[in-house]
Amino acid sequence: MDPLPPGPRLPRAAQTLRWIVRPTAFMEEQARRFGDTFTVRLLNSPPMVFVSDPEALREVFTADPGVLRAGVANQLLEPVLGANSLLLLDGERHLRQRRLMLPSFHGERIARLRGAIEALAVREVASWPLGEPLALMSRMQALTLEAIARVVFGVEEGARLELLRARLRELLDWSADRRRLIALALASATPLRARSLGGLRAVLRPVHELLDAEARDRRALPPAALAAREDVLSLLLQARDEQGGALTDAELRDELVTLLIAGHETTATALAWAVERLLRHPAALRRLRDELAEQPAGGDWLDAVAKETLRLRPILPIVARWAAEPFELRGRTLPAGTEIAPCIYLTHRRPDLYPDPHAFRPERFLERPAGTYTWLPFGGGPRRCLGASFALLELKTVLATIVRETELRPARPAPERIRRHAITWAPEAGAAVVVARRRPALSVV
Numbered sequence: 001m002d003p004l005p006p007g008p009r010l011p012r013a014a015q016t017l018r019w020i021v022r023p024t025a026f027m028e029e030q031a032r033r034f035g036d037t038f039t040v041r042l043l044n045s046p047p048m049v050f051v052s053d054p055e056a057l058r059e060v061f062t063a064d065p066g067v068l069r070a071g072v073a074n075q076l077l078e079p080v081l082g083a084n085s086l087l088l089l090d091g092e093r094h095l096r097q098r099r100l101m102l103p104s105f106h107g108e109r110i111a112r113l114r115g116a117i118e119a120l121a122v123r124e125v126a127s128w129p130l131g132e133p134l135a136l137m138s139r140m141q142a143l144t145l146e147a148i149a150r151v152v153f154g155v156e157e158g159a160r161l162e163l164l165r166a167r168l169r170e171l172l173d174w175s176a177d178r179r180r181l182i183a184l185a186l187a188s189a190t191p192l193r194a195r196s197l198g199g200l201r202a203v204l205r206p207v208h209e210l211l212d213a214e215a216r217d218r219r220a221l222p223p224a225a226l227a228a229r230e231d232v233l234s235l236l237l238q239a240r241d242e243q244g245g246a247l248t249d250a251e252l253r254d255e256l257v258t259l260l261i262a263g264h265e266t267t268a269t270a271l272a273w274a275v276e277r278l279l280r281h282p283a284a285l286r287r288l289r290d291e292l293a294e295q296p297a298g299g300d301w302l303d304a305v306a307k308e309t310l311r312l313r314p315i316l317p318i319v320a321r322w323a324a325e326p327f328e329l330r331g332r333t334l335p336a337g338t339e340i341a342p343c344i345y346l347t348h349r350r351p352d353l354y355p356d357p358h359a360f361r362p363e364r365f366l367e368r369p370a371g372t373y374t375w376l377p378f379g380g381g382p383r384r385c386l387g388a389s390f391a392l393l394e395l396k397t398v399l400a401t402i403v404r405e406t407e408l409r410p411a412r413p414a415p416e417r418i419r420r421h422a423i424t425w426a427p428e429a430g431a432a433v434v435v436a437r438r439r440p441a442l443s444v445v
């Protein structure tokens with residue numbers, strides 16, 4: 001008997017094609033046929049068992065991280081992120097590095113960055129043209145890039161920021177091209193992969209040089225000046241493990257690139273979806289406007305809108321764990337070498353967890369709080385997104401600014417469908433809007 005749960009019998013190439021071209025339809029079809037656990041077989045990867053039952057998710061997220069490894073499952077990203085990236089590590093090294101980084105991303109620390117993010121958002125909104133179509137996704141990408149360069153890396157206005165902005169843009173544009181990522185994923189030593197790697201090195205080297213220079217200058221600051229800074233890079237430079245050890249230069253640089261890649265497009269996509277959904281739900285938008293008139297930073301309704309957006313339009317559809325040993329899942333032993341994919345998309349659309357699951361209803365999160373194994377846009381367990389607090393703060397702060405300061409309408413009335421965009425699942429037209437009005441005071445900023 002096959003030890004793996006049943007799944008589609010299509011050849012691997014056909015399953016891969018459907019997963020790339022029509023991923024939502026592909027997953028929904030398998031869930032209809034096989035229920036909440038099924039096996040998908042893709043080219044160049046181990047069999048993948050999709051799971052979307054909260055009890056199975058609990059088993060996966062609470063498993064020994066030495067047995068269910070996330071780093072192995074993320075190896076595809078190694079050329080971009082570097083071998084020391086948190087996303088690629090497992091075991092002791094992952095634990096040490098995550099412990100060093102966690103305090104910098106703690107909710108209370110992150111909350112202090114609100115003012116800086118809001119200032120960037122106000123400036124961004126003031127630059128939008130009136131009365132013509134605007135793809136919000138690209139504006140949100142510019143904004144989240146600025147937030148990472150200034151708030152996370154702490155680079156201040158000036159020539160280095162200009163240069164860093166341009167070099168980061170080149171790196172992000174390079175990695176936004178899916179064909180290049182596919183070439184990197186090919187079996188080693190093909191000429192296509194070699195060419196792709198060469199191109200990547202050319203855009204990565206200048207970014208590394210700039211980040212190294214920034215870290216060097218920051219290390220040269222008097223301790224009191226370094227301690228007074230609020231940005232994540234300064235905090236990471238001061239972080240020490242139990243033996244008093246710090247992140248090495250190579251670790252620090254790979255982590256900065258990781259924060260950029262993990263935090264930039266994801267948050268921009270979430271913002272684009274939040275606006276896209278709100279513009280199709282005028283009552284929810286009105287309620288948000290009313291709340292912001294009372295509480296400019298937003299309250300429970302803003303929080304519920306953020307959560308409902310990430311439920312219905314998860315930015316990443318799955319996370320992955322690779323089983324280093326046989327693993328028992330809901331009473332069935334999966335063989336070593338299997339990949340297990342907690343499926344965010346299908347979990348978030350279960351009618352038993354979310355009645356009328358396709359409807360955008362933020363009030364569901366006022367009625368019942370989000371559960372650890374039922375709401376998982378940031379994954380779960382010891383590998384849960386390190387930047388979740390930062391992402392939610394940025395999502396809510398920028399969304400509040402947009403709603404307070406502008407009046408938008410969709411560039412076309414129809415809802416935008418979900419489309420793969422490099423690593424995230426984004427609105428097909430990039431959340432196309434028209435800025436009908438802006439608060440008068442802003443137009444002269």
Ligand code: HEM
Pocket residue numbers: 070086087088098152258259260262263264266267270315316318319320377378379380381382383384385386387388390391
């Ligand atoms: C809406 C925005 C975001 C979403 C939806 C998101 C989602 C995720 C997901 C699903 C994972 C994998 C979790 C797992 O395997 O269980 C992850 C990991 C990670 N994310 Fe995020 N993320 C977002 C924003 C950010 C931001 C802003 C940062 C940092 C500035 C960040 C840094 C990271 C890091 C470092 C990891 C690796 C954690 C580890 O392996 O220990 N993310 N994120």
